Amino acid sequence: MAAITPRQRTGWATANFVVIALALIPVLWLVSLSFKTPTAVLDPSFVPAQWTWGNFHGILTSSQFIRPLINSIGIGLISTLIAVVLASMAAYAVARLRFPGKSVLIGMALLIAMFPLIALVTPMFTIERALGLFNTWPGLIIPYVAFGLPLGIYTLSAFFREIPWELEKAAKVDGATPFQAFIRVIAPLAAPGMVTTAILVFLACWNDFLLAISFTSTISSRTAPAAMQYFSGGSVFTVPTGPIAAAAVVITIPIIIFVLFFQRRIVAGLTSGAVKG
């Protein structure tokens, strides 16, 4: 590794360039479409000839997008909060306590992580209609929490195992109950792992489409990914390409910035439980 030949340098530069280009082109295409004027949408060139903020202005002043965006953020944050709290409790038990049925819990979490969502849609649709949860925030939050939990338990128990045991013992010697030891000693140490888990769970909620279109019927609870297909163009004959592209950019760019900012944490989280051992 000491001496890098020019050939190696060119080779790696090419490889890097290919990776970056492949990752970025579909995103840049969306950005390009979102800045094209309604007439120029029918121009296949990659860079818009004329730039306009019109599409963004259109969707950001329309309740057809703003309301679903608020739903997405609200439902995502609430689901994430609940899932991380419940998963932390369970993961603490898995990582630190001795009790029977632990492998059953892990097995169950794993099963649910692989669960075919569509198999849930028909029965949940019926149940939610009977309970009045259909087309409400809780109607989406409850399944999101359930599907965030396996991911959370998995990631967090991996993180929790890295926390030094002795501190907890010391707290117990000092007279803390196991619960106090959890809240006062372990939880602050576990905060980084919990942030990572929260990011992963939030991304999963933000990304969901199947449950969002199945359990909602109006913009009062429809999330942004599910709302985009209901956009209309300027007239009946205009395809709403520009508004949809702009909406896609709006829901994508914050997430991309987020992912770039928390890159290390996300990588650590995604690979923590899965591969070691």
Add this chain to the structure above:
Amino acid sequence: MSTNTQTVTAGAPAEAPPRRKPQLSEGARAERRLGFMLIAPAVIVMIAVTAYPVVYAIYLSLERYNLALPNATKFIGFGNYGAVLSSPYWWHALEVTLIITVFSVAITLVLGMLLAFVLHRTIFGRGLVRTTSLIPYGIVTVAAAYSWQYAWTPSQGYLSSIFNNSAPLTDQVKAIIVIIIAEIWKTTPFMALLLLAGLSLVPEDLQKAAKVDGATAWQRFTRITLPLMKPAILVALLFRTLDSFRIFDNIYILTQGSNGTGSVSILGYDNLFNALNLGIGSTISILIFICVAIIAFLFIKGFGTAAPGTDIGKR
């Protein structure tokens, strides 16, 4: 010290096998109680949202139940299963799903391995490449699907114009290829990350020793890297296969399942929301669940002891 606390062991302490500790200490018992209390909320939510609906779906699948014809609701045993399993729609959707799964997972594995190597070995710009390659993972699937759809729309998309204004989304085979491309683009980073974690477990010394002994790069890859990465590869494959089998978002946006491009998830969705047929919809749900169970079972048999979770379970 109350005697009527939940007994977690099967038998009374007197009947317990002698090699076990005859009696749990108060501390151990408190630990158990706390353990059960801490996992209880998570377990209740997971069971309420998955196990219960699945059981309920089994019940619904045995009924003739159409929301459009509520008075015709009737218990018909396995009639729905007969109807679905003898329907060409089901078998076609299953075939499409399996084709998409096999091709996208196989290609993602190869590309993910290449990407993992680049991320692991590249001699400069590593941070930039790692960060950028995460973008497809972070992007909302639906947003990415729209990007692909517009790119392949004739007289509108850059990809369509490069390929002589073709309209691949109106043709079954080409549309499935576009769907597979969209899947691969979205999921390769995740695959690469899981593989990268496995790759970083391969000791550098071993590679160097093999190099000194005259092993070629290919020999080092197949004889050292691959065997050591086997657990990581199997975990990544299992996750990706089951994830790909439930493909819905990309197809829904790209083709709506038209021209024979629908997956089993699309079929289940259509039966519920377009045909309003809860009985048939539930039957399809149960059949998909069985398929996923079979795939998981085959993989875990292949895993042997390296099944994910065993490392957590045995500590």
